[in-house]
Amino acid sequence: MNINRLDLNLLVVFLTIYREGTLTRSATLLNLSQPAVSHALNRLRDQFDDSLFVRRGKRMVATARAEQLVVPIREALQMLEDGLSGAPTFNPADTRREFRLGLRDVLEATALPRLLQELTRIAPGVSVSSTRVDRREMDLELANGRLDMAVDVLLPLDSDIHRLPVTQDRLVVVASRQHPALRDGKLDMKTYMASGHVLVSSRRRGPGLEDVELARSGQERRIVLRCQHYFAACRVVESSELLLTMPEQYALMANAGYDTALYPTPFPSPNMDVYLYWHKSRDDDPANRWLREVIVGLFRRE
Numbered sequence: 071m072n073i074n075r076l077d078l079n080l081l082v083v084f085l086t087i088y089r090e091g092t093l094t095r096s097a098t099l100l101n102l103s104q105p106a107v108s109h110a111l112n113r114l115r116d117q118f119d120d121s122l123f124v125r126r127g128k129r130m131v132a133t134a135r136a137e138q139l140v141v142p143i144r145e146a147l148q149m150l151e152d153g154l155s156g157a158p159t160f161n162p163a164d165t166r167r168e169f170r171l172g173l174r175d176v177l178e179a180t181a182l183p184r185l186l187q188e189l190t191r192i193a194p195g196v197s198v199s200s201t202r203v204d205r206r207e208m209d210l211e212l213a214n215g216r217l218d219m220a221v222d223v224l225l226p227l228d229s230d231i232h233r234l235p236v237t238q239d240r241l242v243v244v245a246s247r248q249h250p251a252l253r254d255g256k257l258d259m260k261t262y263m264a265s266g267h268v269l270v271s272s273r274r275r276g277p278g279l280e281d282v283e284l285a286r287s288g289q290e291r292r293i294v295l296r297c298q299h300y301f302a303a304c305r306v307v308e309s310s311e312l313l314l315t316m317p318e319q320y321a322l323m324a325n326a327g328y329d330t331a332l333y334p335t336p337f338p339s340p341n342m343d344v345y346l347y348w349h350k351s352r353d354d355d356p357a358n359r360w361l362r363e364v365i366v367g368l369f370r371r372e
Contacts, residue, residue: 081143083110088140089216091129118353142213145351160356162193169361172220174205189313212349219348233345236369240341242321243333244307244314257333266294268303268314280315
């Protein structure tokens, strides 16, 4: 393509359609009419000789060519913006901006209340959109700007994804206070292995972290229920003789006021390191850097 014929405004339209997935929402954010956005998309298609986005249901889905273009276009526009504006500044007290965070349900429950309380105090115009992201897609979501940052356990991500350790958690076992084998307030390995268990996972099959640890010593527990959310699993455990192994911080929150008790795991269980992730192109972005500092500070005050 001939870059001399390229209108930079079209690249802004391209990134907005990619991020939002609909022409209607993109038009609203760009303060343009929907026909104007459609016209811009047609010009982009001519420039790149590719459909770029195809409609599937109500969403516009990127083609393979569009996926290749996202990162270089976004980085080029960011460099241009930084170069034209000089040293970029960011005033959290005055900004009105939405940040997109990748969080799983455990971290939503433990981190979001404190984060929103802090943002309300120091940056009342800032809003947060939290989403659960397939870990296999996290590299791409951070690279293409659909996520500003993510918080999760240690993951084998691309070298362009930077990370910083923010906290640790450990596994505990949740059981009903009425569990007949735990009346003495102690949980040993024999009782753990003799009991039925609840496994929480977003996957349809596969072991949990605790199963991997048990397998190291040649043991396999009996899974009676596999479900998607820890809160539901805690309510099942409360009214049954099943056991649930889960992260301690969320266990403390999800079981407060319920007829359950928490026990240390009766087998060696590694600490779960939790990291903050972001794309290298956002290293020096003042808004991204500011929110990273806020999140790290909240975790370190635990």
